[in-house]
Amino acid sequence: MVSDNNEKNVLSDEDVRKLVMARLSVLSSDTIFSLGSEGSFTRDELVKSVERGDSVGEKLAEIQMEASNQVMISLLKGNSAKDASERSKNKFKDNLFRLMSSNADPDSLQAAQLLFWNMRRQVCLGDIDAKL
Secondary structure (H helix, E strand, O other): OEEOOOOOEEEOHHHHHHHHHHHHHOOOOOOEEEOHHHOEEEHHHHHHHHHHOOHHHHHHHHHHHHHHHHHHHHHHOOOOHHHHHHHHHHHHHHHHHHHHOOOOOHHHHHHHHHHHHHHHHOOOOOOOOOOO
16 A cells, blocks of 8 residues: 555555556557566566566556655645645656666666656646645
8 A cells, every 4th residue: 555654545556556557558568678686578567467466566566656656645745736746756856866876776777767757747737736
């Protein structure tokens, strides 16, 4: 279950899996991902791993969801939609830098590419000053 620092449940594991599978489904079917020591996988293999909730699927879900969850967490904490989106994009950037650092797994570049793709396509629709 994805949660904030106060352990409030934000999304169920099933919700997270559905979101990650939807993100993967828009990629080309011939896309190959390398997830470090886990190996290389096609898009469809990753979708199945996420669906099953195995270690590969869990690792990919964690990489994909950490930054985007900042939107919901930030909104729940009373920040505006614009601030929530900016905080999320900053988290994406932090994760990108971590994946591309000299200490990161050499094969993490593909995970970084997927994160970058998600960050660039995240948008804030509606009233940017709205708060919950």
